[in-house]
Amino acid sequence: MTLRLYDTNTRQVRDFVPLVPGCVSIYLCGATVQAPPHIGHIRSGLNFDVMRRWLGYRGYDVTFVRNVTDIDDKVIAKSREFGIPWWQIAYANERAFNDGYAALGCLPPTAEPRATGHVPEMIEMMRGLIERGHAYASEGNVYFDVKSYPDYLELSNQQLENLLQPEGEGETGKRDARDFAMWKRAKEGEPSWETPWGRGRPGWHLECSAMAHKYLGRAFDIHGGGIDLIFPHHENEIAQSKAYGDDFAAFWVHNAWVTMSGEKMSKSLGNSVLVSDMVQRWRPIVLRYYLASPHYRSMIEYSEESLREAETAFARIEGFVERAVERCGAVDPAPEVPLAFAEAMDDDLGVPQALAVLHTAVRQGNSALTADDKDSAVARLAEVRAMLGVLGLDPLDDFWAGGSRGDDLHGVVDSLVRLVLDQRQAARDRKDYATADAIRDQLGLAGLAIEDTPSGPRWTVNQ
Template structure:
């Protein structure tokens, strides 16, 4: 089997992936800042990295997957005031919404999911190191800044020059030595939550939590750090700056997923609620939304439209029907296997589109096999194996749970099919088709074969 190659944002190239420790991988994924319900862009990131994780596991790695929750930031505090509930209630509410969305899309729960506010101690420790070695300074007002000009390397991920950065026009240099210095810690304002530190009461800046938590759970050096494209600068640059200034090697490989776009533009929260995961799930099932979000290459923009979503769901149902048919022919669920072609696609920087072409080819072979059990077992096994990596295995209990398997259900379906057969015998095809369409709308697929009707769901 070919070896995994991944694109590294830092080198802007694809290179063989080599874990720091044999057969073990540590991944830190920037998760949600829980300030609003998740939209499909947020969840695409979750799906993309879940596919990576599943692939690493399938190829024999033990994966420690850390995805943080940033549960304090300006917007959360604003929302708390606006909604007249405590900031922590705002954070928890949206954290739950994210968890629900991840679950609905079969995103595996992280090995650990640390919250920023649970790691103030680690942040203070990190700041102490940075102040002690002269990388950071506390001007006395309660803020703590990282002095970016002192860094040996800065902006290597986004390939920018410090002097080329546009600085904020309203940069306040009362306390900052340089407008580009960024806040590790923010002094407490009246009414805002705060934690005591040696430099005064305050709360974390945006970037500090990820450095502190990645270090806490993955150590000074780890394999992969991921997130959305827009985090490259400033968030990830600043994580690198803080961590390396503290003497940590930090992440080996940087991976960034592209956006879901609408009309060519990055989705913005001003678009309203229609692209929230919860809303989309009123139109398609979680497994269909996952198939759609995972179907484009993770580094390509995914141009969202409801038509494209519906089309993708149609395509997925065909795959699902193929597997259901296979189960019916085999008398058991096909056993998932990883085909060499699929592995080759995944090893090529997670080339899901190629993997989908392979799935289509396997289905074609299976569908032309005239129910040859050997061929069906092979092709359906390969298709199921591929789907399991994509997180879209219809037999996965996560998705199958909603289906009833009890005797009453079987009996009712048989009754309906008997009625339909009776209608067919008297050439009342309108009635027969009506029955088929009705039970199809309940998720039961009926197909006529030379040996009589076959149903699956």
């Protein structure tokens, strides 16, 4: 079986064949760290985390680079507004993004380069492009000459004649209004770096071309980002990198947005959808299920109701896992996921179809438990855990079950409660029911509910 991916550039789903056998290199445009993330920002990182886990399952050695744009107009504006240095704004928000990715179970990238750490690489690229006649310096800015690159606008399928290039402030001295800025002249009181063409700061597009070249070389497998980045950002990255002599990305993969009332989720909606706020109101594993369940190319229209539906759906999966472990004991994930699940994932990361396979296995597992067919229940549990693991959603994985969420005391409390429950069992064995009931009542006062199951007593914290 071969993984097939939708490639924005060729506008079709096509076979994914890595440039280097056994290895996959991915560059994902990361955050512009001007504000803390809402769930719409994290969706991209999450979709690509699922892609990366699937490629890992398929046996590939994945190099995953996700950059940080730590300087831009909005970062500078906030620095002025709050009277603190630009890097303090950028770094605080970078940490908030990393907390958000980590809370939702995204694996850390192989490298996470910051734009401002790569000015020498950007100067090198501009120098090369000027020498080859693709760029020019003018009035302290450096522009890319779009007419010098014939394949410009292939990704977004536009015509140069009709192009309206979004223009940044202070972009003077262009030869053609459609040329775009690679480097911006320094303004009074703004952070700036020295270049052969004067002091200034990087343009957004140049950062990614320079960092992809540095970390992934002249050619790499997959370039990703949200659909809003196709133009101008990715189109301009391609022009710079290819004109510089790089082959650049073999595949272009774009994820859809989280929308509210049909509009792209934005900061103006306030704090209600900030990841830091959402993880207080919803379990992070449920948020991950909610954001990862739809196909990555489908919009998610956000609502509390749809989140509750996701919570219910995930509870069905989790309930089976818990009951099966109680009845049959711990079971490792199966070494392989079911064929139908793999086929769905290989078909452009078809998570909705893959989840249908998973839910079927959960139903079959529940039926097996009801029929007291332990062999079948164990087999379904192993499969379900394997499928959940690929999606980063296995509740028994150390990440969710262990100390990574700050509840490292769970293991200690569990040992203590088991000790008390053993005392209760000993009292029952000697038919001292008064003591047994008293122990149960004491645990109840401590906020613990005890349920007797065929595999022994089970405790939960009363909500």
